[in-house]
Amino acid sequence: SSKIRNVEVQSVDGIAVLEDCIGFSLTKTISKVEEKLKKEVLADYQDDDIIPRAGNEMGTEAQMRFLKAKLRVTQEDLANVVFECRKKDDENQNLETRLKDTEDENTKLQRTISLQQSQTEKYKMLSQEANKKTEELQQEVTALEKVLQ
Numbered sequence: 001s002s003k004i005r006n007v008e009v010q011s012v013d014g015i016a017v018l019e020d021c022i023g024f025s026l027t028k029t030i031s032k033v034e035e036k037l038k039k040e041v042l043a044d045y046q047d048d049d050i051i052p053r054a055g056n057e058m059g060t061e062a063q064m065r066f067l068k069a070k071l072r073v074t075q076e077d078l079a080n081v082v083f084e085c086r087k088k089d090d091e092n093q094n095l096e097t098r099l100k101d102t103e104d105e106n107t108k109l110q111r112t113i114s115l116q117q118s119q120t121e122k123y124k125m126l127s128q129e130a131n132k133k134t135e136e137l138q139q140e141v142t143a144l145e146k147v148l149q
Contacts, residue, residue, distance in 0.1 A: 058066065
């Protein structure tokens with residue numbers, strides 16, 4: 001624990017810090033890990049040690065190199081996760097756009113259907129009126145034929 005604290009005080013040069021991550025703070029992460037170590041929550045998990053058992057025999061320089069390498073790997077993993085998140089966000093955005101376009105098209109088609117249904121009703125009424133008129137005219141023709149005979 002004291003070795004880790006000494007390591008944190010020293011500067012870490014040559015490490016690419018991913019500044020693009022929203023809500024990610026290395027300081028917060030380190031303080032959370034320190035709190036867990038203080039509470040000895042991680043004591044039960046031998047496999048989750050930051051520095052392996054052989055690291056206790058390492059010097060400060062070796063521990064620094066090890067931690068820098070571990071940090072790089074973690075940052076690469078984080079960068080990959082961020083990349084995948086952005087990729088999924090882009091995909092979601094594309095799907096949302098397609099959904100909106102589809103909903104707009106659906107609304108247009110519903111309006112067209114409604115208009116066509118109203119036109120169909122109008123033509124049915126006109127057809128019924130024309131049939132009624134035709135029937136009246138047919139009756140009139142029949143009556144006139146009787147008169148002419």
